[in-house]
Amino acid sequence: MSILDKLGKEIVYIDGALGTMIQLEAPDIIVPDELNIERPELLKKLHAMYLGAGANVITTNTFGANDYKLIESKYTVEDIITSGVQNAREVAKSAYVALDIGPLGKMIEPLGKVTFNEAYEQFKKQVVAGAKAGCDLILIETMSDILEAKIAILAAKENCDLPVICTMTFNENGKTFTGVDPIAMVAVLEGLGVDALGVNCSFGPDKLMPIVEKIIEYASIPIVVQPNAGLPIMKDNKVTYDIDKETFALYIRQMVELGVSIVGGCCGTSPEHIAQCVKILKGMELKKQESKDLTIVTSARSGVVFENITVIGEALVPTGRKKYTQALEKGKDMFFYSSAKQQKKLGAQIININVSTPGIDENAAMIKGVKRISSSVDIPLQIDSIHPHIIEQALRYYPGKAIINSVNGTEESMNKIFPIAKKYGACVIAMTFDESGLFQSVESRLDIAKNIIERAAKYEISKKDIIIDCLSLSAKAYQDRLLDTLELVSRVKCEIGVQTMLGVSNISYGLPERSILDRTYLAMALSRGLDIVMMSVYDKEMIETIDAFNVISNIDKSAINYRTKYSP
């Protein structure tokens, strides 16, 4: 029986700390992972204690088993992982053996010097060795950098078929060390297809509560919590932790009541903590976890939840933008930063990035742009390219949940884009045209939208991650179809119930005083239920229209933002 049959269906108990136990038994050890080879009986004893306490899952003693941490060790990563899995396996009986993977201990680019590929190779080595030695699942834990977690997950999923669980560790400010908030974590990890996600280490279960609540609010998959036993304190010249097993278990029960289904411990916890949890949780029914119908995209740190009107800045598209085109030609990546920063300041919540200009290496430029912006501006990106391989590369390096711009209703497009979107957990802008041509009737465009969503579902892409572009046409060429697009917006909202999007300014192409037409069409579309507008945030009147809409639709309560911004 795979652990997948248990996750989310019953309470699963992971073990507690090995590190803390080892500290007691082998206080002089520098690289605890070496004990797998040097003192296998100790490890088996510790695993057996957790099994005896009632753990269903025991984690291997391989937290630091990577080349960076083993640099002075006489053992290889493979040796340590192989013995680590064997030690657990030998005592596990019906329990599951989780290959424990911790962070590399070095920061990854752009935060540090380790490259994406170097990190990937480390995690791959661990996964391959662990799977070969017979572990049952991969537990990626104590992650701070969402990109590192992503690389580890990709390495796991691309190199074995085992279930993957990932947990991150948070600071007192409610974010990880690199600034990732719980919403971003949930969106990215769920998007990457982990089987459970959650939080470990951090601090005691009491202080973890608000973070766990946030995770429960946004996650649709089983949630793991493995807290420390409170904060470390010195007592009788020994490090101990300030939360006793009873208190620990009471908090864990509270979390299970709220919706957590996988529990365990981290620093300072012992088999007694787990045993107390098993005792106190006995007979509890799991809270049914609801699938959250929320569209979320994220930067490397924080998430944008599509609840109100969302603005995507379109200034990083070279067509008609000389300065940006020149920056691309000269390879000046500073422009990415300054434009993204400025657009964010003016009201963009997401930045569309397109680097298509003649004579440059688009793939390289896109990766450069994605890295540059995502490392310096806290704003999600929308990857805009007509080349699926460029989109894929950008998504691979992107440290968050992005939007793909775009798929359309043609078979070719869906066959190429959906697998990428699924793998990297991206949202997708879906343009409502297909092989029968551009600019069809409202009915046809609605059918195309429905078909796109059905086809996406076959790739297990939820409709919440599909954004329907209702196609803003130019008044110059299609004046008699402009109201059709607005009708499509309301019908897509009403009949399909997904996010709708318009690149409003097409309407005014070739006409004078474009802002007047754009802002009017925008307000009309908002009135019909439009969710997302892709626009130039440099257009003051468009931003004003959104600010006004937020007052009118009671989002900007008491017009606080409006008054602040517009009072003389």
Place this chain on the structure above:
Amino acid sequence: MSILDKLGKEIVYIDGALGTMIQLEAPDIIVPDELNIERPELLKKLHAMYLGAGANVITTNTFGANDYKLIESKYTVEDIITSGVQNAREVAKSAYVALDIGPLGKMIEPLGKVTFNEAYEQFKKQVVAGAKAGCDLILIETMSDILEAKIAILAAKENCDLPVICTMTFNENGKTFTGVDPIAMVAVLEGLGVDALGVNCSFGPDKLMPIVEKIIEYASIPIVVQPNAGLPIMKDNKVTYDIDKETFALYIRQMVELGVSIVGGCCGTSPEHIAQCVKILKGMELKKQESKDLTIVTSARSGVVFENITVIGEALVPTGRKKYTQALEKGKDMFFYSSAKQQKKLGAQIININVSTPGIDENAAMIKGVKRISSSVDIPLQIDSIHPHIIEQALRYYPGKAIINSVNGTEESMNKIFPIAKKYGACVIAMTFDESGLFQSVESRLDIAKNIIERAAKYEISKKDIIIDCLSLSAKAYQDRLLDTLELVSRVKCEIGVQTMLGVSNISYGLPERSILDRTYLAMALSRGLDIVMMSVYDKEMIETIDAFNVISNIDKSAINYRTKYSP
């Protein structure tokens, strides 16, 4: 059997010219009306000839029977009318006798010196005498000034119970001498409740065709046509007319095919023309006349048909407008003119007029304003007062079809306003509140709207003349209800199918940069089907929004107006 049982149900033949026939028989006569008394046998002979030709309706020889034209006559109006009716009555048998009323021959204020009341007294005298002498209907004809026609109709309807038919005479430019176009004529005369309307005299039936087509396009009641026999020409030293009876009758047939149901002749026609019509129209079926579902209001000259978005200028409301308040206080009526002219230039299609300010005679000020504007600016008025008697006075003097601002869903309001609206044929702004209070739920406000329309129907006020004010609330006080109003707009359009109106700028009351909120709310409302906006046309951004909407909704075809106005 009243003629009302025939009108619109079968072809009704009115006679042709008496004047032309009299010219032949009594070439020296100066006041032809005197012949009623001096040569009754001649009149009876002429009437009999028309009866012999097949006329169902013979008109009395009383075209000029008023004090202005009879100033040098030894007979009174009453004498002439009494004998005129008697002459016709004696030979009429089963035919109907129409009391013929022509224009006074003097212009009425403000075009001339005759006052409304003086004119009214003249027409009243004719009507009272005619009814007393036993005529069957009142035929008001050859009118040029819509106000004169209106006074005559009011005099007829207020002083007898006979059916009233009214026809006007047009010039080659398609308008009457005072500039009334066919749409305005139809709207005003229908509004005043005449039993048939149409055109007489003017020129030959060939050249009348486009005017008749316009009337047919807009009228919902039976249509009369009594053309001249072409244009007068000198032949053998005698005046004759250039269209022969066969050609005349062929044109008449064409008109009947299009929808005219009452035919006859004017200058130059003879019993032969009528006989030829009777012959050629024999056995023809009337074209079923459809009730036109068009909301129309008019100035003294032209109509505004509510097909696209209609703008009502609100600048003539004293509240918060110092200059206007001062003008009212000082009795300066020039301000009415300059404001109306300016508002029209800026885009108002209708002007709301309210004179309520402390310390002035509101009734006098309102009448002054109505007269001043309607005599100098070609734009319909909306009469805005909380006092029904002021509304009634204004409507009485107003030379067109106005809008009443406003009725609401309370019994008191409906009981007072609907009789006035019906009598003067005005459209009515209906505010969606009632005794249960202001600002109710969408459902309640929709019910109030439905109730208002049902109650209006009991007064025989068509729903096309009811304009539902969906009530724009202030964001400051009712932020959570603003979208309700937009929902009400679309539900009123969809479920009741009447004109909807908003006084948009309430929304921004007390907030900064009001134009941003106003223009955004306006565009949102337009997107939900709003028909009429009452607004300050001095707000450039509001006007821009309407111009943009007209492009977006394909009203401003190829954006011709937009490009003209906004190209640099």
